[in-house]
Amino acid sequence: MAQDVVHSQTSVPRVGVTLTVNGVDHRLDLDSRVTLLDALRDALELTGTKKGCDQGACGACTVMADGRRILSCLTLAAQCEGREITTVEGLAAGGALHPVQEAFVRHDAFQCGYCTSGQIMSAVCLLAERRAGSDADIREFMSGNLCRCGAYPNIVAAIREVAGAGGGDA
Amino acid sequence: MREFEYVRAGEVGQAVAAATADPAASYLAGGTTQLDLMKDGVLAPDRLIDITRLPLGGITRSGDMLRVGALTTMEELATDPTVAERLPFLRESLLLSASVQLRNMATIGGNLLQRTRCRYFRDPAVPACNKRRRGTGCAAVEGAARMHAILGASEHCIALHASDMAVPLVALDAVVHLQGRDGGRSVPLTEFYLVPGDTPDVENVLARGELITAVEIPLLPADARSTYLKIRDRVSYEFALTSAGVALRLDGDVIREARVALGGVATIPWRARAAEEVLRGAPADLRTFTAAADAAIRDPFTVEGTAFKVELAGRTLVRALRTAAGGVS
Numbered sequence: 001m002a003q004d005v006v007h008s009q010t011s012v013p014r015v016g017v018t019l020t021v022n023g024v025d026h027r028l029d030l031d032s033r034v035t036l037l038d039a040l041r042d043a044l045e046l047t048g049t050k051k052g053c054d055q056g057a058c059g060a061c062t063v064m065a066d067g068r069r070i071l072s073c074l075t076l077a078a079q080c081e082g083r084e085i086t087t088v089e090g091l092a093a094g095g096a097l098h099p100v101q102e103a104f105v106r107h108d109a110f111q112c113g114y115c116t117s118g119q120i121m122s123a124v125c126l127l128a129e130r131r132a133g134s135d136a137d138i139r140e141f142m143s144g145n146l147c148r149c150g151a152y153p154n155i156v157a158a159i160r161e162v163a164g165a166g167g168g169d170a
Numbered sequence: 171m172r173e174f175e176y177v178r179a180g181e182v183g184q185a186v187a188a189a190t191a192d193p194a195a196s197y198l199a200g201g202t203t204q205l206d207l208m209k210d211g212v213l214a215p216d217r218l219i220d221i222t223r224l225p226l227g228g229i230t231r232s233g234d235m236l237r238v239g240a241l242t243t244m245e246e247l248a249t250d251p252t253v254a255e256r257l258p259f260l261r262e263s264l265l266l267s268a269s270v271q272l273r274n275m276a277t278i279g280g281n282l283l284q285r286t287r288c289r290y291f292r293d294p295a296v297p298a299c300n301k302r303r304r305g306t307g308c309a310a311v312e313g314a315a316r317m318h319a320i321l322g323a324s325e326h327c328i329a330l331h332a333s334d335m336a337v338p339l340v341a342l343d344a345v346v347h348l349q350g351r352d353g354g355r356s357v358p359l360t361e362f363y364l365v366p367g368d369t370p371d372v373e374n375v376l377a378r379g380e381l382i383t384a385v386e387i388p389l390l391p392a393d394a395r396s397t398y399l400k401i402r403d404r405v406s407y408e409f410a411l412t413s414a415g416v417a418l419r420l421d422g423d424v425i426r427e428a429r430v431a432l433g434g435v436a437t438i439p440w441r442a443r444a445a446e447e448v449l450r451g452a453p454a455d456l457r458t459f460t461a462a463a464d465a466a467i468r469d470p471f472t473v474e475g476t477a478f479k480v481e482l483a484g485r486t487l488v489r490a491l492r493t494a495a496g497g498v499s
Contacts, residue, residue, distance in 0.1 A: 031173070079222060
């Protein structure tokens with residue numbers, strides 16, 4: 001019985017990958033099926049990135065790859081070799097919150113908090129994309145991040161404030 | 171998800187040879203359809219050939235032709251300055267698709283090959299699906315259908331092709347470049363897709379292992395006016411119930427040239443040539459636009475849940491034509 005278990009584990013195809021996350025390289029040996037989301041949470045214990053739908057519909061797993069926002073649940077970890085991954089844990093430089101994080105706190109832009117790290121990652125990218133010109137634009141370009149608590153008005157207010165303060169250049 | 175071997179391809183020839191030799195292999199690009207369907211158990215390849223490191227990106231213009239590498243992302247194409255200037259309805263179709271995150275991942279080649287959103291196709295617990303397995307029947311025709319096709323459809327399959335981007339591309343006579351083991355070829359996008367007939371599992375003309383390497387898109391004339399109108403249940407981040415991509419050239423109040431395609435209503439991105447014939451040379455007025463819509467949506471195959479699309483698709487096209495013509499009443 002035990003031998004069978006060992007056998008089935010060793011027969012699963014594996015892949016070696018170096019993940020660069022928040023500026024730190026991690027050498028991993030993974031089941032080839034492991035998504036970037038699961039590698040971040042389970043292998044690297046970076047649990048700020050959340051698993052919501054796990055099928056590309058909710059945005060809770062949003063991270064940056066080479067500065068662009070992507071969904072980590074529909075990305076294989078193996079595809080990220082050589083890419084710079086940034087998670088919500090990588091936003092606070094030297095312990096100081098990112099302006100978007102501060103604005104989310106100030107505007108109470110969350111209730112249960114489960115979607116929040118995805119919202120914040122998406123908002124940071126939206127500002128870098130210079131797409132926060134109006135509330136309508138903010139809503140449109142944040143539409144890939146769902147909030148079932150319905151904190152949308154405060155999320156828009158938080159992003160609007162950072163955009164108005166020139167946060168798009170950050 | 172069933173286990174698979176992951177292979178990262180280093181050059182095009184190697185990738186194509188590997189995919190041609192192994193019927194259980196699939197290409198992996200943006201992964202937004204492929205991995206989703208593997209998680210659901212609809213697709214179960216033994217080997218994934220990651221093509222994202224192949225040199226198939228980039229957008230280059232020569233004269234009035236835009237060549238778009240197959241690995242260009244939807245977001246890259248949507249924000250390209252030439253697309254904004256000379257292909258505005260293509261840009262609109264991209265920005266109305268999915269979310270920024272998905273557009274940063276999904277490639278142009280992958281978008282063209284995206285699989286249907288039909289809920290019965292995407293649920294392996296449903297046995298009747300001619301697209302998953304030929305000859306098993308169509309659960310959508312018998313069951314609840316809404317996000318389904320009324321054109322190019324039959325009792326064998328009403329699964330929709332859900333791409334927004336492909337709608338302006340078929341209207342524009344875009345050409346896809348393919349690389350096979352024994353050489354390359356070019357296929358007009360209007361001849362690339364196959365209506366399901368009684369073989370809904372065969373969706374396009376690709377041979378096994380054949381890879382889309384680029385899409386060539388003729389630019390619109392500088393004086394053309396175009397629009398993409400998408401009607402959906404939510405204002406953003408939702409698939410189309412109906413859509414229309416329209417490009418017109420006017421000579422005063424007379425339509426000189428017209429390109430028309432429909433989305434959200436057909437089993438393949440639907441070029442509406444009959445509508446174009448009605449429009450060409452006719453006055454740009456509501457009577458002409460209504461006649462064009464009637465010509466575009468002829469002999470629909472509807473079930474109870476999709477019957478509303480006949481009227482909605484016609485109105486969608488009329489409104490798109492009015493917008494493109496500049497607010498004709």
